[in-house]
Amino acid sequence: MSGKMREGEREKGRKRTKGKATEEGREKRFILGRIFSMTLKSSGIYGVLAPLYYLAEGLFPAAETVLYAEFFDRAAAWVLGSGEAAARLSGSGEAAARLSESGGKISGLLGGGEAAARLWLCVGLLAGLYLVRSVLAITGSIAINIGVYEKLSAFLKEKLAEKCSRLPLLAFEDAKVHNQCLRAEECVKQEQISGAYMLSIVLFSCLLGVTASGTVLASYSLLIVPLAGISVLPHFVRVRVLGKAFYQMQKEQTVSRRKADYFWQTLTMPGSVRELRMTGASGYMEEKWAAENGRVQKELDHYRRREARYASWCAALQTAGTGISIGLTVYLAVQGQISIGELGACISAYSRLQDKVREFLAESGKLQEKLRFAEDYFSFMALAEEKDGETRLGHFPEEIRLENLSFRYPGGAYPAVDEVNLTIRKGESLVIVGENGSGKTTLTRLIAGLYPPEKGQVLWEGKRLQEIRREDAARWISMIDQRFIRYLLTLRENVGISFVEKMGDDRRIRQSLKEAGLESLKEELDDVVGKLFGGRDFSGGQWQRIAIARGLFRPGELFLLDEPTSALDPVLEAEILQKFLQVLKEKTCIIVSHRVGLCRYADRVVVMKKGKIKEVGSHEELYARKGEYWKIYNSQSQWYQQADVTEL
Amino acid sequence: MFRSILWLFKIILSHEKKYACLEMVLMLVAGVLAPASVLLLSQLIDAAAKGGLWVYPLILYIGTLFVREGILALRRFCGARVLYALGTKLPEEIIHRFDRLPHRFFEESGSRDVLEQVAGKPSAQLYELYQNIGLILSDAASAAGYLFVVGQVHWLLSAGYLFFLLFNMGMSFRAMRGMADLYDAQTGSERRMDYLGGLLSDRDALAELKTFQAVPYLVGLWRETADKVIRQRLEGTGRAQAAYGAAYGAGILWMGLLAAVMVELLTAGRLGIGTFISVLNGAASLTGLAGTLSGYGSTVSRRLSLVNQYRLFAEFKEAAGGFELPGSCSLSGIVFADVSFAYPGSSRKVLDHLCFQVRPGETLALVGENGAGKSTVLKLLCRLYEPTEGKIFLDGRDIRSFSRGELGRRMGVAFQDFFRYSLTVRENVALGNLDLLGDEKALERALLGAKAEEFQECLDVPLGKLEEDGRDFSGGQWQRLAVARALFGEKPYIILDEPTAAIDPAAESGMYEAFRQSLKGRTGIVVSHRLASAAFSDRILVLEHGQAAELGTHQELLAKKGIYAHMWQVQSRWYEKGDGEG
Incomplete structure (x- = not known):
């Protein structure tokens, strides 16, 4: 399905730009420009060294051809003993004059003839050429590997992760954004942007090489x-x-x-x-x-x-x-x-020239693809980020009011939460029950301000939650989610991540672990947890208890517990739920639970159905009303009751 | 290493002998042609320089170029044939082995890694390895040819070339291995970075992290790891480039030596211009050989681990089939007779002299804490593992005497982590017994038994995302499908492992009622956390520390006031008072 959607988007994109080919071209160049500026920014001097090496590499074959031609010609001149070749050489101006001058020195040293000295000079020049090339290759290779690939990739990855964390949470419910994110990740993972940078340099180097070698060959014929x-x-x-x-x-x-x-x-x-x-x-x-x-x-x-x-x-x-x-x-x-030397040099120059042209043709096709990937990345990076509110809030509110609150997931046919009105008082405990998909979890997320309301509002002491500074609201909230996260970090981090400031406080962490029934855990606090990084793996129930410890570690006022015990076995579940009510007695608690029996211990029960609140009240009130709650309660207790009845 | 290469050849030749051999031979010939053309070129240049008969050497030289291209073309066709054979036959062989391997190989971490590697469809990689070895042979043939050619000029050149070749290869190889080892050593850090980055783009993790205001902390962890990786890479790259530097240095020395000797011989009048030009012309490819050879070598030595994985895979012992026992015992139903079990490599007994019987026609509920051995009982019953001690009987026969098919026809199983087949609803259910794929009545009965009667409307709708119009089911719907699969085909034995784990609690009681109906007259074992399910069973077995702690009917066990009574009390306590007050 996602694949289909992606195709559809591409299709749309193509249609949009079809009529404006020139604009697309400008866009592409623009992207290449951004890639270059980003590389230079993140890789510094390395970003400059890498292309320098390729420029030299592009000119190298032509230089080799010229040098070999001279070398061979001098050899031929020696063998044939004809003055023609020597004359041609000495006639070629300043360079030749300098050559013969230094050649003279060498011939003096060697005691041979001038022609022999020239031959030896060529040997020296060749060696020098290779030496320069080797030095350049080594610096170039370091620059490319470290500068362009490593540094740029790390830079892009970090920016991407930061971007993700700055998007509104709701964006992740949107299949389109999700796909965009996947493609941007793909772009970074496959190092497409570094690849595009290098490839454009390689292509330029190829062009340069073809031109240079072509010029040399053209000068022969x-x-x-x-x-x-x-x-x-x-x-x-x-x-x-x-x-x-x-x-x-x-x-x-x-x-x-x-x-x-x-x-x-x-x-x-x-x-x-x-x-x-x-x-x-x-x-x-x-x-x-x-x-x-x-x-x-x-x-x-x-x-x-x-x-x-x-x-x-x-x-x-x-x-x-x-x-x-x-x-x-x-x-x-x-x-x-043409001379024999030129013939000799040409023969290897042909295949080199052909290889370069071939490389250019083959590689130029790939640039388009890489730029497309880069486009994906840049368009993801341009997505709107979550806005922070400006209103300040210095304390936890006396009440949280939901007014005509409605919410719909992107692309959802029905509202997940529909016209909900509810007032939550500080210090009360609330249990939300209802069938799967009745909007319980969504409601808690709206209360926490993780999703923006579609209609209506969440008011924290009369102030709209979306307008309160994130920091001011979040410091009061703690949560234990049904889809809790198994952090493959240390045990300490697993608990302490909910309150980073106090992560170093061993006693406090142990205390939270104890409250979650994990006092017997053998692991040291700084042991890494989870198989992926070599730690011990926990059972689902243990992981959930770690998540519980994490939720309790945070010194919040509002606790949002969404099916906090779903992975525990019944005996433990009862124990932990009771402990919750004890530990969180003074706090404001909103618990989503399948376990209807828990409702008897809460101040109020909210029954949800299809996004709406069906009933609100204490267990006793609702049970007496014989409505929706009564039905749910009985369907669950039925088996236990039956058995009790037969027992009696 | 040598053995691994032999193994690779064995694997590939067993699937495609003719073309694979031909490909190797062609590569060798192509390798020899490169130095041969140096000799031909020298004749051509001599002829041109002297103004002699140059047409024949020219034709000969260009002819060699064409022959070489022809050989390469043939090689491409051979490669296509080998790849085709490997792409079709090798995976088939792999699946057959997967099908016959004992289950423990899937669970033990060592063998599981091997299986994961092999399941990654290694055909293309194995072929690439084979091809790389061919290229090494081809380049080695070229190098030998060059050794001969430069030896014709002067023995010193042969010696110099050989020395350069070995030194350069050794250095490049070291550099490449160094980098490869560094990357290997860093996979942990890389994985950590991927993991941390993944958390920062995961919806559920972000919900938590934003609430906990812990995003900057994770970004910090990420950056720390990234910095470490880059620092190590910089050091590693420095070391590798130093080795390359030495290799380059040797290359320059060799080129210098070659040019010097050639000049010396030429000026001494002992060398023709043709040889002079052609040998120096070939010098670039001569030198380049060292680089390509070590490149292939490094790739091969790294990838050979895949062959080793495959070899380990091929050496796994397959599960034995069933055998007939003389006569039959009178132990009907399901009987665990003094069964003990410890997982391979562990000394802890998960089951400890466990004895119990499920009488024919009876439904037994298996309860107990996490880790009490419930799922192990099922694994042994399905013969995923063999008991370390004791015997298990089904229908009066040792279950080891059943062939796999026989056992499957008798016993329907729904595992807790059931599989979601992206097939039609009909196929999903009928996988329980494919002979009855078209039997609407049987399908209806199975769906009814799993409280999934509404699926009858969409029997031939594809599920999952494999088909464009595929429908996605919720966890509860999939689970009911898995139960229907177990119930399908009127098997006398039914095993249900947490059959309501993914079901909405509101719908649970309906499920239990349906189970009660469909298990009538069959023998069943139901494992469940939720004790309410135990109430509909005929008897209840409580496992503790791998032993049968309590066995009896619901009433009996409640009266006993033991483990079960305690568990029941804790669970039903949530409801007791409400009942009274209501």
């Missing part, structure tokens, strides 16, 4: 360059055509693939393997898997062979291009139009 260039073009066509075909195939296969993966999972996951074995249905599942997998594999195979065919033809064409170029060069050399 103008014919060679277009030949070497054209012979690579089929690769470009191949990349485009096959890329499209592959994308198409992937798209058509998504359903089959998803099914095959799903059936595969049922055949390999412990939970399902166990069941299939008992029922003897694994053969049935395997058939289903084999059908989907067979289809996918067949199509993949078809594609792979097609790709192999295309690649082979392109390679043949490229080789033909190389062959003709080499033939032509040899012909030119024999004709005396």
Whole structure:
């Protein structure tokens, strides 16, 4: 479903920008600009060193070609003993003059002839060239790995996490925002932005390399360059055509693939393997898997062979291009139009040039994709953040009033909370009961200000909760949620995270653990908890009790307890619920519970049905009324009563 | 390492012999062609320089280029064939083994990791490994060829090249391994960062963290870990780059040596211009070989662990099938006869000389605290594990004598962590007995028994997100489906593990009533936290510390005033007074 929605959005996005291709282009450049400025900001000097290395790398092949040509020519001149080559060399101006000067020194040292000295000079220059390249490679590599990938990624990840925590909680209920978040995470995880930065530099380096090598080759013969260039073009066509075909195939296969993966999972996951074995249905599942997998594999195979065919033809064409170029060069050399040294240097320069062009063509396609990912990231980062209120509140209010409070989840057909009116007095305990989906949990979240009301308002001492500073309201609230979190941190952090200021207070933490019935826990407070990081794993019940300790650790006034004991066994549940009522006697408590029996110990009971409050009152009042509450209460106590009756 | 490589070859050749072998051979030949072209090039240049007959050497040289491309093309086709074979046959083999493995392999952490790796569909990775080994062989062939070619020029070059090759490979390999080890060592920190980042984008966690005002604390933890990771990476990268630096240095020395020897020989008149140019031209690829070789080597040595995982997987012992016992005993129903059990690798007895019988036609409720051994009883009954001591009888036969199919036909089980099949409602229920897939009556009965009669309207609606029009069920709906699956097909034995855990308490009593009806005439075991469920059973077994602590009817146990009576009292206390006041 999420996949579908994503596609839909893409579709919409495409339609919107179709007519404004130029604007899209500007947008893309804009994104690249943002990527560059962000990289320089987060990676500093590393962000500059990385491209420097690639610029040098782009120029290197041309320099190599030139140097080798000279080297070979001097060698040829030596062998042939003809004055022609030497004359050509000394005639080439200042550089040659400097060469011969330093060559003179060397020849002096070696005691050989001038020509030999020049040969040795070339050896030295070559070694120098490689030395420079090696030094650059090492600094470049450090800069790329640390600066661009590590630092930038860490920077982006941190910004993303911060952004998530600043979004209104409700945003996470919105499938669209959720998908956007997933895509932004994907972008960061796959290092797409760092990739885009590096790729644009690599592409530039390729262009530079092609231009430089092309210029050098063109200076030998103008014919060679277009030949070497054209012979690579089929690769470009191949990349485009096959890329499209592959994308198409992937798209058509998504359903089959998803099914095959799903059936595969049922055949390999412990939970399902166990069941299939008992029922003897694994053969049935395997058939289903084999059908989907067979289809996918067949199509993949078809594609792979097609790709192999295309690649082979392109390679043949490229080789033909190389062959003709080499033939032509040899012909030119024999004709005396170029020197033997140039011939030698050209031969390896062709394949280098072709490789560069090929690389450029192949990589340039990827930039688009990376920029699309980057776009996802930036658009997520641009989402509106939660606004903080401005009203100050110095104390916990005497009453919290809900007025005509309505709330609907994004995309929800019905309001989850519908026209609710209720006044909660300081110090009272309230139990909310009702069927699954009747809006109990949503109501507690509205009271805590985690969701904004759609209609009506939550008033804390007459002030609208949305307008009170978050900090001023939150300091009074503690919660124990049904979907409590298992923090895979230390035991201390698991409890103390609800009140970070006092996290270091061992006695206080132990006290909370004791209140949650965990005094016998063997773990030290600073032991890491949970299997993922090498700690001991707790049972569901123990985790829930840790969550309870966490809720009790916070010095709140308003306790929101949402099914706080659902994972405990009945004996323990009774114990803990009773302890709650004891410990929280003075506090304002709102408890959501399936355990209707608890209502007898609360000040008031709220019965909810389909988002509305059906009944409010004490257990005795409501039971006497023989309405909704009476029904729920009896359906639960029925079994116990029956048994008691038969016993009597 | 060598054994692992042999194993890899064995796995791949067992699925596709012809093309896999051909691919290896082609790679070797392609490797040899590179140095060969150096020799041909030298002839071509000599011919061009002397103005001699240059057409034939040219054709020969270009011909080699084409032959090389041809070989590479053939190799691509071979690769496609091998991948196809691996993509279809290897997973099939894996599933078959999964199906036959004893359950304990899924639960023990060591073997579970192996299974997870293997379940990650290793075909493509294994092939990549195979291909990488091929590339190493190909490059090694090239290197040997170059050794020969430069040896023709001077023995010193052969020696120098060999030294450079080994030194460079050793250094690069060390650098790569160093980085790989660093990454491995940091997976813990990475995982922690992912985990912390995940908390900060998780809806439920954020609800808590915002209330507790603890977001900045978590961001702080995240940053601390991230800083540590980057610092270590910087150090690690420094060390790795130092090793690379040494490798580069060796490369420069080698190039210097090569050029110097060539110049020396040339000036001494002992070398033709053709050889001079062609060998120096090839120098770049000669030098590059060291880098690629160590790159492949490092990848292979890291990935070989996958092969080892696969080997461990292949060596897991499969579960034995059933066997017939001579004659049959008179122990009917379900009998646990002096059964003890400790999980593999643990000395703690989860079940301790447990004895009880579920009489034919009777429903037994199994109650007890968390960890009293309730779920272990079910696991043994389903033969997910074998008892360490004692025997279990079903229908008068040792359950070890049942084949798996036989046991499945007799016993319907709904586990607490039941599976949610993204199939149709009909299939979800009928997986209990696929022979009756089309039997509407049987489906109706099973759904009725699980209080899921409303699903009859949508028998052929796909569930889950696999299909576009798939419908999603709530936890309670899925659970009722799982119970219906267990009840389907009129099996004489029914095992229900916490069958109402995901059900709305308001609907629970209806479920119990339905169970009571559908378990009539069958033998059943029901495990439940909620004691109300015990009241509808014929008898109740209370487990404590793996032993049968109390056994009897609800009334009997209440009268006994033992564990059960206490539990009952605690649970029903919530309701006692209300009843009186109402």
